[in-house]
Amino acid sequence: MAMNLCHRLCCGSEFWAKTVERQLLPWALADVPLGDNTLEIGPGYGANLRVLAERSAKYTAVEIDAALARRLQSKYGDLARIIHGDGADTGLATADFSSVVCFTMMHHVPTPPLQDQLFAEAFRVLQPGGVFAGSDGVDSIPFRIAHFRDTCNPLHPAQLPDRLARAGFVDIDVEVQRGEQRWRAVKP
Template identity: 50%
Template sequence: MPMNLIHRKLCRSDAWVRNVRDTLMPWTLDGVDLGDDVLEIGPGFGATTRVLVKSVPNLTAVEVDPASARLLTEQFPTVHVIEGDGARLPLPDNRFSAVTCFTMLHHVPSPEHQDRLFRETFRVLQPQGLFVGLDSRPNLRFRLIHLLDTMVVVDPGTLPRRLEAVGFQDVTVTATETRFRFRARKP
């Protein structure tokens, strides 16, 4: 996981876990039915996984950082954790009712790699499956936290076109000053 020490500490903090549980996840998942077999890409230290594991029957997580993947395996024994890259998913076609990613797209090292992740997400989703996520918009605090991190910010204005280019439909993006959520459906 390409994160500096301050960023890693923040993402492990109780304050972050509360923010994810009480604010970010409810806003992102408002009105969404993820179905019964969900893939989470890039859970990091598991703040979002804590919410998902309580609300979906079957959860698989793909995490690129080996130490975080081990931590997730220990922390969430009912979650199938795979150490791997979301842009090269070792998973079958048409498997999941939903794929999620929360506050991680900006850590994917290039727009091309992000687009490969979008294509892989589309591939592993069942027909009518949902791709749901959340990411940040840049501001001074965000930039300071990400000093020396991999930080490739996703423009919420171009995201619909990028998702539609890989086949998604019904793409919606809702943005605030500091973050945006997105939803897309595989036909």
């Protein structure tokens, strides 16, 4: 995962943390039951984690970037279990989580096959009836400019339902609003 300096500064800022808390998460998780054991894939700088860790009795975060995983451990290790690992191959127990979430990070997964592998892993670790929910940006010129020299492989909202269905999910809902997309899907 590569992020340019401006992108890293934005994602680590208090402004972004407040945007996540006040706008992104309320929209992305409206009417989504997290249950008592949540996995977040790709928490990055922890803006989502700091809000959501208290909404679930057990919260686990898997972060692929070693430096960010160490940072998360030092800041949020008392609120969540932090794992340095790959969200597409977590090594976590099958059917252990009531929910899996990821926010504004899928475009950093370098290829569609790796994204599909991440969807399959989310499905694998979910309990039956568990929900996979998240959000990401929608491809546009401003989105591409913000990701100059980043790993940037945006999800296409029109293709996302089929991709989630291929992973095994049902009750799939994808919505686009103001340059963002959110999804929720259920493991039968």
